[in-house]
Amino acid sequence: MTQPAARSRHIPVLGREVLISLQPREGGIYVDATFGAGGYSRAILETPQTRVIGIDRDRTAIAGGFELVDRSNGRLTLIEDRFSNLAEVCSAQGVTSVDGIVMDIGVSSMQLDEAARGFSFRADGPLDMRMGQEGPTAADVIATASEADLANIIYIFGEERHSRAIARAIVVARKQEPIASTRALADLVSKIVRTKPGDIHPATRTFQGLRIFVNGELDELHLALAAAEQVLKPGGRLVVVSFHSLEDRIVKNFFNERAKASGGSRHQPEATIAAPSFIILTKRPVTAQEDEVAANPRARSAKLRAAERTDAPHHAAGGLPGWPTLDTVMRGG
Secondary structure, three states, X not given: OOOHHHHHOOOOOOHHHHHHHHOOOOOOEEEEOOOOOOHHHHHHOOOOOOEEEEEEOOHHHHHHOHHHHHHOOOOEEEEEOOHHHHHHHHHHOOOOOEEEEEEEOOOXXXXXXXXXXXXXXXXXXXXXXXXXXXXXXHHHHHHHOOHHHHHHHHHHHHOOOOHHHHHHHHHHHHHHOOOOEHHHHHHHHHOOOOOOOOOOOOOHHHHHHHHHHHHOHHHHHHHHHHHHHHHEEEEEEEEXXXXXXXXXXXXXXXXXXXXXXXXXXXXXXXXXXXXXXXXXXXXXXXXXXXXXXXXXXXXXXXXXXXXXXXOOOOOOOOOOOOOOOHHHHHHOO
C-alpha cells in the first residue's frame, strides 16, 4: 500500500487545467469520481467550505485516502464503488445535485507501479488487472475465452491490428501450460508483434485491451457520463481527463450529442425534441504543457474535455455498444 507521505506528493495529471475548468466555488459540492491518489480532491478542498465525495472501486485507493479524510474536517467522504454508480452514491449521502464532477479515466499510476496488481508488463506479477477485488482476472479470461473472443477483445479494446495472431498464439500456448503472469503474456506477444526502437512495447495494446475488458471500463464510462448528467445542477461542470482514443471518443461524442437539440426527424416529426443539456467549454481537448510532460511522461497522452450543465432535463439514457462483455465471454456466450 502506498504510504501517506508518498501520496501527498502525488500531482494529478492536468491538475491545474482541471481546476480552471471545474472552477470550484466556496461552499460547493463536488464529486471526484475516480479518487485514486486524491490529487483532484485535495485541490478542490483548498477552496473554503467545499465538500467532496470521492469514489473509487479500488479498496487500496480508499484506504490510502483516510489521512486526507481526517485532515478535511468532515468535508471529504470516500466511498468504495464504481464511478458509474455516482448518482446512487450521491443519493445515499443525501445529495441530490452537485456543483461539479471530475473523472480521470483508466488505470492509475499507483496501480501500474504495483507489480502484484498485474497491470504492467514492465515488472513480473500475477496476471490480475482488476481495479476492484471481485470478478474474473485477466488470467481467467486468457484461460477461458475462445480464440475469436480473445481476438475481438484485443482488437476492439486494445486497437491491436495483430489481434488474431496473438489470440491464436495464446490458445496454442495455454494448452501447454497456464498463462498466469504478466511476463509470460508479454513474452508471448513480443514474439508476434515486432517493433522498432523508440516504439511502444509490443505488448502495450494487448495489455490495454485486456485491462479495459476485465474492468468493463468503457461501459463504466458510458454509464458514468449519463449519471453525471443527472446529478449536475444547472451551471455545474463536468471535467473528464482521458488517456487514449477510445475513452476520448466516448467523451467527445457524449458532449457533442448533449450539446445539440435532439429528438424528432422527418420520419418521426411528433417525437419530443430534447433541449441541449450541456454547453461545451473545450472546443478542442486540453493537453499537458511541456513542463508537465517532462515531469510525468504519462501526461503526454492526456486529454481534458469539459462542459457545463444547462437547466434542460437530462436526455433519455441510450443503450451500451454491442461489444464483448465479461459475463458473456466467461459463459462462452
